[in-house]
Amino acid sequence: MNTPITIIGAGLGGLMLARVLHVHGIASTIYEAEVSPDVRTQGGQLDIHDYNGQLALKAAGLFDEFTTIIHAGGEATRVLDKHGTVLLDEPDDGTGNRPEVQRGDLRRILLNSLPADTIRWGHRLASVSPLGSGRHLLTFSDGGTMTSDILVGADGAWSKVRSLLSTARPAYVGTSFIETYLFDAYVRHEASADAVGAGALFALAPEKGILAHREANGVLHTYVALNKPEDWLDRIDFSDATAARAQVAKEFEGWAPALTALITDGETDPIPRKIYGLPVDHTWGRVPGVTLLGDAAHLMSPFAGEGANLAMFDGAELGKAIATNAGDMEAALCAYEAELFRRSASAAAEAERNLKLCFDDNAPHSLLDLFSQSSTHQ
C-alpha cells in the first residue's frame, strides 16, 4: 500500500497537516494508535495565540469555526501567593490575543474537516526502517506493514519516527504534575472557584505551585506542580485516590484552604504526570523522505503555553511547504525544517526559563516581574 503523504499520529499537529494538505488538494493518510476519536477525553483548555495557532487555523480555513468555540472570559489571569493573597488580577476584557478553547472542541473541528477515510484508527507504529531513496517500511503493532514515500512523525513525545532522524530522548525536566478536576464549582466549591477567578490561576511558592483554570460549565481544572525527583510520583499509590490526594496535599501544608481544596476536593482520580522535554536546541540533519512536527520534534514543558500552538503551526507550515514545492519535496522539507528549528528553539528556551522562574526562591514575584515586563501572558 502506498500513500503520497503518510502521517503518524492524529494529535492537533498531524490533523492540522492533513487538513492544510486537503485544502490544497493533496491526499494524506494518518495512522493513529488510538482505536477511535473517543477513547480518551481530551481534557484541558488551550490558549490559542494570534501569531501561530490562529494563523494555522486560518491556513486551514477553520478560523470562523474556531471563533464559535472560544470560552469567553477565559483569558483572565491571576497570581496568588500561598496564603491566597491576590497579587495580580487581570480580567479578560475581550481584547486579548490568546483566546481559550477546550482541546476536545478544537480536535473535533479538525476531525470533522477531513475526508472520512483520512484516519486509520487503531494503527500503532511499532517500528520503521529506511528502504533507500527516501522510502520507509512501517510496521504496525498488529504486524501489518506499509511503505511510505513521504513520512511525517506527528506521534508526540515518545515518537517512533524520531529515531530515523535523531538520537535525542526526552528528559525529565524536574517538575511533576498531579491533575485534578472539581465540577459544579460555583455551587459546590465556592471558595476555590473564587480563588481561581474567571480564567487562569498561578498560586506559586518556591519549588511548588497550584495552577488552575476555570473551564466552561463550572469546571475547575488544576495542575498541582512540584519540583521533585523523577521517581517521586511512582512512590504514591494512585490506585487509592483519597490517600494519594492527601499525600499530595501534605506538600501544601500552611496554604490557604481554598487552594488546597483544589487537591483534596478533587472529584476524579488524580492523574500523575511527569513533565519531559527534548533538548532546547534539538535539530537533525536532513534525511530524505521523512520529517517531524509538534512534540515529536520539540517536546517542551507547558510553561511557555506553546506546545499545541506550535504543533498546529508546524502542521500548517509543512502543509503549505509541500503544496508550494510539490515538484521538489526535499526542498519543501528543507525549507520547513530550517524555520521549525528556529521557532522551536526559541519557544523551548522560553519554556525552560518560565519553568525555573515560576518555582524559584523568589516565587511568586519572579512571575509577576515577567508579567510586568510583557503585555501578554502565557
Ligand SMILES: Cc1cc2nc3c(=O)[nH]c(=O)nc-3n(C[C@H](O)[C@H](O)[C@H](O)COP(=O)(O)OP(=O)(O)OC[C@H]3O[C@@H](n4cnc5c(N)ncnc54)[C@H](O)[C@@H]3O)c2cc1C
Ligand atoms: C500538562 C500539560 C499541559 C499542557 N498545556 C498546554 C497549553 O496550555 N498550551 C499549549 O499550547 N500546549 C500545552 N501542552 C502541550 C501540548 O499538549 C502538546 O504540545 C501538543 O498536544 C502536541 O501536539 P502533537 O500533535 O505534536 O502531539 P500529541 O497531541 O501528543 O499527538 C500525538 C498523537 O500520536 C499518536 N501516537 C503516538 N505514538 C504513536 C504510534 N507509535 N503510532 C501511531 N500513533 C501514535 C497519539 O495517540 C496521539 O494521538 C500541555 C502539555 C501538558 C503535558
